[in-house]
Amino acid sequence: MSESYPRLSARTRRFTLGVPRGFTISPDGGRVVFLRTKSGVDPVTCLWELNTDDHVERLVVDPRTLDADDENLPPEERARRERSREQAGGVVAYATDSAVTTAVFALSGGLYVTDLADGATRRLETAGAVIDPRLSPDGRHVAYVTGGALHVHNLDTGADLTLAEPESPTVTYGLAEFIAAEEMDRMRGYWWSPSGDRLLVERADEAPVPTWHIADPANPGRVPAEQRYPAAGTPNAVTELCVLGLDGSRVAVPFDDEYLTTASWDAHALSIVTMPRDQKALRLFSVDPRTGASTLVREDNDPAWVDVFGGVPSHLDDGSLVWIAAAEGGNRLFVGDRAVTPPTLQVRDVLDVDHDSVLFRASGGDPTEIQLWTWDGTSLLPVSTRSGVFSGRMKAGVGVLSEQTLDAEGVSTTVVKRDGTALPIPSHAERPGLDLRVSVGRSGRRELSTAVVLPSWYEPGSGKLPVLMDPYGGPHAQRVLSRHNAYLESQWFAEQGFAVIVADGRGTPGRGPAFERAVLNDLATPVLDDQIDALQGVAEQYPDDLDLTRVGIRGWSFGGYLAALAVLRRPDVFHAAIAGAPVTDWRLYDTCYTERYLGDPAKQPEVYDASSLFADAAKLERPLLLIHGLADDNVVAAHTLRLSSALLAAGRMHSVLPLSGVTHMTPQEVVAENLMLLQVDFLKKSLG
Numbered sequence: 001m002s003e004s005y006p007r008l009s010a011r012t013r014r015f016t017l018g019v020p021r022g023f024t025i026s027p028d029g030g031r032v033v034f035l036r037t038k039s040g041v042d043p044v045t046c047l048w049e050l051n052t053d054d055h056v057e058r059l060v061v062d063p064r065t066l067d068a069d070d071e072n073l074p075p076e077e078r079a080r081r082e083r084s085r086e087q088a089g090g091v092v093a094y095a096t097d098s099a100v101t102t103a104v105f106a107l108s109g110g111l112y113v114t115d116l117a118d119g120a121t122r123r124l125e126t127a128g129a130v131i132d133p134r135l136s137p138d139g140r141h142v143a144y145v146t147g148g149a150l151h152v153h154n155l156d157t158g159a160d161l162t163l164a165e166p167e168s169p170t171v172t173y174g175l176a177e178f179i180a181a182e183e184m185d186r187m188r189g190y191w192w193s194p195s196g197d198r199l200l201v202e203r204a205d206e207a208p209v210p211t212w213h214i215a216d217p218a219n220p221g222r223v224p225a226e227q228r229y230p231a232a233g234t235p236n237a238v239t240e241l242c243v244l245g246l247d248g249s250r251v252a253v254p255f256d257d258e259y260l261t262t263a264s265w266d267a268h269a270l271s272i273v274t275m276p277r278d279q280k281a282l283r284l285f286s287v288d289p290r291t292g293a294s295t296l297v298r299e300d301n302d303p304a305w306v307d308v309f310g311g312v313p314s315h316l317d318d319g320s321l322v323w324i325a326a327a328e329g330g331n332r333l334f335v336g337d338r339a340v341t342p343p344t345l346q347v348r349d350v351l352d353v354d355h356d357s358v359l360f361r362a363s364g365g366d367p368t369e370i371q372l373w374t375w376d377g378t379s380l381l382p383v384s385t386r387s388g389v390f391s392g393r394m395k396a397g398v399g400v401l402s403e404q405t406l407d408a409e410g411v412s413t414t415v416v417k418r419d420g421t422a423l424p425i426p427s428h429a430e431r432p433g434l435d436l437r438v439s440v441g442r443s444g445r446r447e448l449s450t451a452v453v454l455p456s457w458y459e460p461g462s463g464k465l466p467v468l469m470d471p472y473g474g475p476h477a478q479r480v481l482s483r484h485n486a487y488l489e490s491q492w493f494a495e496q497g498f499a500v501i502v503a504d505g506r507g508t509p510g511r512g513p514a515f516e517r518a519v520l521n522d523l524a525t526p527v528l529d530d531q532i533d534a535l536q537g538v539a540e541q542y543p544d545d546l547d548l549t550r551v552g553i554r555g556w557s558f559g560g561y562l563a564a565l566a567v568l569r570r571p572d573v574f575h576a577a578i579a580g581a582p583v584t585d586w587r588l589y590d591t592c593y594t595e596r597y598l599g600d601p602a603k604q605p606e607v608y609d610a611s612s613l614f615a616d617a618a619k620l621e622r623p624l625l626l627i628h629g630l631a632d633d634n635v636v637a638a639h640t641l642r643l644s645s646a647l648l649a650a651g652r653m654h655s656v657l658p659l660s661g662v663t664h665m666t667p668q669e670v671v672a673e674n675l676m677l678l679q680v681d682f683l684k685k686s687l688g
Contacts, residue, residue: 004673005434005492006672006674006677007669007673008430008433009432009492009676010673011041011669013088014087015430016087016088016429017037017040017428017429018036018038018040018427018429018430019410019411019413020034020036020048020426021034021035021036022093022094023393024096025398026099026396027098027100029395029397029398029418030052031050031051031100031116032049032398033049033060033096033100034048034049034425035048035091035092036048036427037088037428039428044064044088044090045088045090046061046063046091047059047060047061047091047094047103047105050425052423058119059119060114061105061119063089066121068107074109074128077106079633087665090107091107093105093106095135096116097135097136097138098137100116101115101116101117102115102135103135106130106131106132109128109129110126110130111123111130111133111144111153126151126153127146127147127149127160128146129146130145130146131146131175132144132187134192136192137192137194138196140155141196141246143174143190143192145173145175145190148166148172149162149165149173150163150164150173150174150190150201150244151163161246163201164203164242168205168207170205171207172203172204172206173202174189174201174202175189175202175204176202177206177236177237178237179230179236179237179590179591179592180239180261182590182593183590184259184261184262184592185310193265193270193289198244198246200265200272200287202240202260203240203241204239204240205238205240206228206237207238209228209229209230210230210231210234211226212227212228212229213225214630214632216630216660217658217660218661227633229633229636231591232589232590232591232595232598232600233587233591233600233601236591241254241260241263242292243287243292251289251290251292252292253294254294255272257274257275257276257281258275258277259279260274261273261282262313264313268315269315270287270288271285271287271297273285273313275306275308277591278595279592280301280306281301281306282306282308282325283299284297284321297321298323300326302513304517304520307326309331309348310350311349311351312349312350314350314358316335316358317356321334321336322334322335324349324360326513327339329343329512329513329514330343330345330346331346331347332345332347333350333360335358335375341375341380345363345364345380346363346364346512347360348360348362348510351392351393351394352392352393352395354394354395354396354397356376357375357376358375359383359393360372360375361391363511366482367449367478367509367510367511368440368449368482369482370389371383372391372401384403387405388403388406388483389404389405389481390402390404397418398416398418399416401413404481405482405484406436406440407484410427410429412427432488435456436488436491437494438452438453438490438491439451440480440482443503443533443534443541444530444534444536445537446530448504448533448534448537449504449511450501450502450503450534451486451490451503452500452538452541452542453470453493453499453500455495455497456491456494457495458545460542460545461544464545465497465499465545466497466550466551466552466683467499467547467551468499468551468554469500469501469502469551469552469553470489470500470502471502471503471504471555472555472558472562473503473505473530473531473555474508474527475509475523475596476593477509477558478508478509479502479503490502496680497684498552501535501538503531505526505529505530505531506518507526519597521597521598521607522610522611523586523597525610527562528565528566528569531562532573535551548573550688551573552576552578552683552686552687553567553576554578554679555580557581557583557634558583559580560580560583561582561583561584561613563578563580564577564582564613564624564626564643565613567623568619569619571620571622574622575622577624577625578627578679578682579624579627579640580675581628581635581640582613582626582639582640582643584643585608585642585643586598586612587612588636588642589635590634614642614643617646617649617650617652620652620654622686623653623654623655623685624654624655625655625657625679626640626643626654626657627640627656627657627659628641628656628657629661629662630658630660631662632663633663640658659671
């Protein structure tokens with residue numbers, strides 16, 4: 001008997017195992033280093049290298065040969081993986097010197113260094129369990145964090161130097177604080193100087209942040225985990241910067257804003273980017289590492305909020321600044337002071353700067369596509385030409401192209417040499433075994449990006465199907481994309497007898513700043529209205545196929561919030577809902593995300609009330625299943641428990657499924673498989 005799709009999806013971490021990732025190109029373009037597991041069901045990530053001259057791929061590091069227990073991770077590393085949604089094990093991250101001759105990585109708290117030429121790997125003696133090791137550009141030193149202290153290990157002498165020791169248990173050096181990692185995609189807290197003799201280092205003090213307790217009710221003898229959680233309107237960690245020299249010197253780098261969004265240190269500048277608490281400005285400073293003095297280079301302002309983009313700031317060889325900012329209705333690429341992309345091309349992020357060329361991702365007229373582009377100093381050139389979702393790297397004229405399309409399963413990765421020769425890097429991912437039947441287009445009055453997924457066995461007009469809305473629907477994320485694997489779970493639900501609709505409404509990226517900012521001060525009304533708009537639009541396109549008297553909705557995280565919101569406020573449209581890990585009271589969610597859209601709860605309590613669910617509890621008249629991991633430290637279980645209490649107080653029937661030991665992710669095979677089966681059972685019983 002073949003393995004069921006839910007079990008296979010769980011075993012393969014949603015078919016991400018075996019996919020090449022984490023690419024580094026050597027300065028001469030002759031080698032590409034990357035990560036990949038050995039098979040699509042193997043969770044242990046290995047380090048590999050492809051020689052672009054002889055086209056030979058070789059295994060550099062297999063963690064199994066190092067006798068490391070990947071389950072024995074330091075708490076900081078577990079937290080980092082949760083923030084980055086990392087589901088695999090083994091070598092999940094690595095860093096190299098600038099010549100790409102040496103690599104370092106952490107494994108089960110140990111620090112390892114590898115000679116990429118011959119694969120010789122050794123474990124270094126450290127002061128404790130290691131997180132986030134990074135080599136100096138010259139490859140002579142490796143910095144790492146242990147116990148909140150920043151250390152530097154001399155690879156020549158073996159000496160271990162403590163650069164900064166935390167002054168209290170709430171202080172860390174060299175680590176990104178919770179908000180930076182969770183909401184700004186900044187996973188690091190220190191940056192080497194190009195000369196390798198100094199580092200820019202973050203000092204974070206969580207003392208002002210309220211302490212929450214994440215209990216494990218299934219194990220009452222276990223002490224609850226303490227979590228410093230900055231909920232909306234409460235204090236953040238205090239973040240400071242300093243330049244630490246290997247000679248023991250320390251130079252403070254003061255800044256006034258609440259948030260450090262990113263930093264970089266290249267041959268042209270030590271740069272920091274900061275943002276005030278209200279997130280209406282983004283300030284780029286150039287720092288003198290000798291004195292710590294900062295000079296304002298650029299400031300962007302927005303009456304709603306500013307966006308933080310990946311890959312910037314950076315510089316061309318001539319020192320020109322590479323930047324992304326909203327201007328004239330679009331998110332645009334700037335080189336120097338000049339916008340080099342039109343407002344109609346929505347720039348997503350910068351992937352690489354190679355001498356005078358910039359590799360970046362952007363969406364044009366179709367937000368479901370994310371294409372690769374380059375700016376070569378004089379003109380814009382498309383790198384990807386097919387419909388799909390693309391990413392890549394570029395160095396020394398050699399490119400790595402990752403391609404996902406609707407027509408093909410999984411991810412296709414190709415190295416393109418300077419002469420145009422294409423070298424594939426094979427994916428070992430498992431095949432899902434589903435016959436995808438999806439139509440991606442626009443629907444509704446607002447022409448929303450929408451995917452309609454029908455059962456593979458369904459004959460049009462043969463009978464109306466119950467409808468399942470399957471959104472995320474919130475800011476900062478898209479569900480409707482032109483890539484095959486985006487719809488695997490939706491297709492499986494369709495196979496159970498549903499017409500599945502996935503729609504991206506206002507607030508989602510890819511259509512420009514105005515579309516995203518339509519949710520300012522209201523995270524409920526626009527997103528719910530747009531799901532209804534999409535549903536009605538699809539019904540007009542499929543008049544003989546959709547049964548609008550049987551409409552369910554399911555979602556996770558913001559999608560869970562949206563699902564619960566739908567049955568509470570529009571029971572005339574939605575007849576059953578599954579809300580997984582939902583935010584139910586925005587006062588309980590974190591500062592940076594929530595205040596970006598809803599402001600300060602002390603100044604705008606009515607805005608928070610209007611976007612939260614408790615006031616709607618008495619309106620529930622449809623079946624509602626709440627699912628929540630009790631170990632979730634992002635959307636804590638209190639969201640579901642408090643909504644359940646409000647529903648009970650109002651005398652409204654509902655179901656709660658608590659998941660013991662499960663975080664915001666659900667990587668456990670049995671849990672992930674049975675969750676899907678239970679959801680189908682709930683929907684079939686609820687919709688009839």
